[in-house]
Amino acid sequence: MKVALLTGGGDCPGLNPVIRAVVRTIHNAGGKSIGMLEGWRGAIEGNFTDLRVQDTDxxxxxxxxxxxxxxxxxxxDPDDPELADRLIKTFDELDVDALIAIGGDDTLGVASRLYSERKFPVVGVPKTIDNDLSCTDFTFGFDTSINIVMESVDRLRTTAESHRRVMVIETMGRHAGWIACFAGIATAADFILVPEVEVDIDEMCNILKARRAEGKSYGLIIASEGAKLPQSGMVTQDAEVDDFGHVKLGGIGDNLAEVIEERTGIETRAVTLGHLQRGGPPSAYDRVLGTRLGINAARLVLNRQYGRMVALRGMGIVDAPLSEAVGTLRTLDLEFMREAGEFFKYDADPNHTP
Incomplete structure (x- = not known):
């Protein structure tokens, strides 16, 4: 069996462990693996490289x-199937038996459509630091991302404390608040802003002022890039969209810093972590999860179980139809915010004894 792999969308810690696991599993079964370069672009243009065990171990x-x-x-272009036709032609010319597509909602959406419309032999592996894909409990890349945010905020804490400032840290996550919520809990943030919860500016500022009055000399606010400020709505850096129609998010941190300083009188700075959250080596958890997903994706291909995606459910790796895995945004489970909310409460009467 000859199996092709591709990685689409934003990069993510854990992609290489998936590639390594697929190549090894296919090799152990007597097959061969090739990698399409630069996602669906490589599949369309026929750019690929051989993937051998000794090169990927x-x-x-x-x-x-x-x-x-x-x-x-x-x-x-939904009215122009030319690119999809070229993609199919590429795999025919390369004599590929199946494709393993590793990516997020967009990449897997293309894979799902190829299977449903053309019965193309494809298996999906879910990937995103945003953790917003349905049908899987967690995606690889998420754990590394929140650890990077945690380490960055721990460093920012010292400068915030030294200058008696409030620091607003803007995280990625698009329209889901997983990164902001988990990172906020892990760093003892004074307040967390996520897209799923309406932002209460007054409450946030009251908490910061109350804690300053109680003797805390600094503040930490974690804000998801997709959170909305009541007076301005979602903030975007520009109106351009990518091939999948996504607008570029960002800017809420700067706006929030201005609001906080104006309402509290406390010097406030904003830091946007940006692509730092995507970079660097994957955590141990993401290496193990990526490896397990890769092995099981390869097994689906070897068993010719196409049109499916591997997923994490509890501690086990399962598979689900690609059609069920895409198109529905998996937003933050608000139970995590309710738990985090225990630390966002403040007492309007500092002399009150519970």
């Missing part, structure tokens, strides 16, 4: 993806 510690990635969408 040590990539488990590397961040990003050795295959490169892109946000190319073969179905960008």
């Amino acid at each position: 040590e990539i488990i510690a590397r961040g990003g993806t050795i295959l490169g990635s892109s946000r190319t969408n073969p179905y960008k």
